[in-house]
Amino acid sequence: MGEKLNEEKLNTSPYELDGKPPLKEAIPLGIQHVLAMFVGNVTVPIIVAGAIGLTVEDRAFLIQCAMLIAGVATLLQVYRIGPVGARLPIVMGTSFGFVPIAISVGNTYGLSAVFGAALIGGLFEMVLGSFLKPLRKLFPPVVTGTVLLTIGLYLIPTGMNYVAGGVGKPDFGSFSNLFLAGLVFVTILIFNQYTKGMFKVASILIGMVVGYIVAIPMGKVNFDAVVNAPWFSIPMPLEYGITFVWPAIFAMCLMYVVTAIETVGDISGITVGGAKREATDEELRGGIMADGLGSVLAALFNAFPNTSFSQNVGIVSLTGIMSRFVVLIGAVFLILAGLFPKLGAIIAVMPTSVLGGAAIIMFAMIMTSGIAMVSRDLSQRNLLILACSLGIGLGVGNVPGVLGAFSETTKLILGGSGGMVIAAFLAVILNVVLPKGTADSKPICVSEETKIEA
Template sequence: MLTSGLQHVAAMYAGVVAVPLVIGAAAGLDTGDTTLLMAASLFTAGIATLLQTLGVWKIGARLPFVNGVSFCGVAAMTAIIAAEGGAAGLPVIFGAVIVAGLLGFLISPFFCRLVRFFPPVVTGSVIALIGLSLLPVALGWVTDDGAEGEGASGKGVALAAITLAVTIGLNRFGRGFVKSVSILLGLVVGTLVAIPMGMTEFTGLGDADLIGFPTPFHFGAPQFSLPAIVSMCIVMLVIMTESTADVIALGRIVGRPADEKTIAAGLRADTLGSAIAPFFNGFAASAFAQNIGLVAMTKVRSRFVVAVAGAFMVVLGLCPLAAALISAVPLPVLGGVGIVLFSTIAVSGVQTLAQADLGKTSNSLIAAVTLGVGLVPEMSHGFYSQFPDELTIILDSGISTGCVLAVLLNLLFHHVGRRTPQEEEAPEPAVTH
């Protein structure tokens, strides 16, 4: 249980610390304050994960869900920082996140009723889109060691390939416990190989404290600005849309299809975790899709394993030295296992799509358009750059755009008006003899 929980932490660590790194740089924070944001993000992610897995009252889906800092709010938060002028924007962000989290908590019972609009053709398309949209993240980790704009270096690709090969080899030839922690062992082997290659950085260990509790409102009391609140409320709706798709995806993977009650409980954990996070200098929380891939790959479906991961994150948030040790894992190593994890999510989506009748023109069109439009931000960066910021927040998240589009198309084809059997039949494929 301990090693499987640590494996979940290793899989999501880079994603959790990425947002505070970006926000810290945008706000012009020094190394100490940026490290504080990272520790706070780990601490609050651990609390949200414990809420999600163990549950309190009607809060928490009680599924093996890892919660972390959502990428959805990065564009909105950097815009707030730019408008307020550096670190002065952080209290404004925290105030807006608190309001958005509380609003999301209140509307969760109503938002969850959308589950009947998520048949296999919708969920399968969205799950596949989640996996495909995350693949560029893994590739970005592989290229991180090279100069910006120069692509991946030979060492980065080699390190990712070695990590990937070890992970696959342990899955093919390993048994029992070894096979179940293949991702963790792949990360360990990849990091050890990176040491003689000069691709690890341990200098931060000497400056890290052993114990450090996140100081509440370290950057000042929260401020409540209406434009910032509106912006973060839009982000919260996007997060809830993605989390709904994630709950449905994980429910299918673990053999416990998510109903409205489960989705509502999961959304409450997300939104309450988001509302609590700013008190400890954290940001909005959401379910981490990469850990869904880890559950699918390892077949370890116990929510208590993920609860252990949540406890690990709380400890990491309280122990900067331990956080610095895990951060020494090179990004190309994370990229190697990320390729496996994210691709596994995409395959799970294909398996779900197989349950839908793709022989019907409507279903095949829903899947095709969802994937095509949802992948636009990944295939063409800056495609929506000329759009207003309020729209860019949503459109630049291909997962959210695809999810909303899939639901609308399903409504159009299957709930609005009536279709005849002839209209539903797919055309016969041409056969060449």
């Protein structure tokens, strides 16, 4: 009887999937999601624009488009349109995984070819998503857990670069940056573990706000970008045109396969971390299709391919807040930031080290979610899949020169995202080809206490 009451209480909670917390709670919780992904979302157009020689004005325009499309794509995920959308609290944003390919294609064929390849690739991912049900057997917990674990391990160095102030910054690794990151880190821990209610679930937002405020008198915040940003601007579609080049399309489509696998891992991370259950076929299919459609819209509106943002999966795992309404608030804020550039600029000038203090916790939560999924069945076979996938994937990611004999396109695909591509494909392939013997299917290292609890 007690369990039934607890379940009924959970289902009526404003923090569960269809719950609607009051606006005084939903707004800061939604902004918390935006703050977590904002730097990652705008960094991609900054990197690509700089690498292919675009002007400062082009860079600002691409950032504006990235914010607008991230908000629209998030709405697609949160509130399903037909079969498109996972109907889960998933935050979308510009994918880091496409950066090497976008730079290579942009320098060779121009930005119009990048958007053309991204458009075709997005349609290709939608087709993949529509056929997910017969492919679901390729993604058991050992595969999705391995992908999640790899994502977390891949992102940890990025988080540490944020902590130090951002790669290439003159004060990289300075005591001031480490102090700000440490302040945010400790503030999040204190509010998450020693407070209740709104203070607990908004611990990440509180930590970053505290860091932001402290950074101002330290001279770490330059508000010139806020002053110079226009009040209102509507991004026009196809500003750079669109062309279709087959080598670029092929490379993009291969990367979209990896993005689909990553999205499966993120969706599984949200359902496991927030709802304590496996993702359904409908959620996975709709999530991948929304990934694809979001990238199609991105290509039309001058933004780079979109995907689910793993750091926001970490927020759901840490806070337990599954409300789609909260993410809706975040999506609206992103759209407003895309239409009112001054609003986005206020967040854009936030010191990178402030984000780093929160990113370390969020990225580590993704990693531990992967560990939790894999540990459900620690059979000898599954341990071998995990070991081979991580060993080779992370090995290539840390020593990219091992791919020196391959073509540049192959190196971009296999070596991209810190070896995550190889780790994901290996996990899928090994799960298919390795035999599932009776002896190997039994978990190893299971204590008597665990057996009793089971």
